[in-house]
Amino acid sequence: QVQLVESGGGLVQPGGSLRLSCVASGGTFSSYYMNWVRQAPGKGLEWVSSIYSDGSNTYYADSVKGRFTISRDNAKNTLYLQMNSLKSEDTAVYYCTKGPVGKYDYWGRGTQVTVSS
Secondary structure, eight states: OOEEEEEOOEEEOTTOOEEEEEEEESSOGGGOOEEEEEEOTTSOEEEEEEEOTTSSOEEEOTTTTTTEEEEEETTTTEEEEEEOSOOGGGOEEEEEEESSTTOOSEEOOOEEEEEOO
16 A cells, blocks of 8 residues: 655745655555646646656646756655745645556645745
8 A cells, every 4th residue: 555645835935935745655666657736725636747757757737847846766765846936826735646647546645835925
């Protein structure tokens, strides 16, 4: 059974930065295709970013391209999302997920990111 635990969310001013982490346990993290997705208040789920199991390829939604960076440390079983130049529209609960986009088989509980002055 795979477990994913996110951390690093919080309240930040517009233009600020946060780094989210997701620690995986119970499986072989280095073999997993991983993602970050988010859900803003009153809105549906939005895919944010994905990364290959070995970190060789990364993908981003247009809404975050150039501002967010996904990465991973397979030795630490940890997925990261560096978020810079944050905007109010980035306010959401952020989840790390395992599996192909749209076919996630494991989710974390999420971490709240609030961008507000």
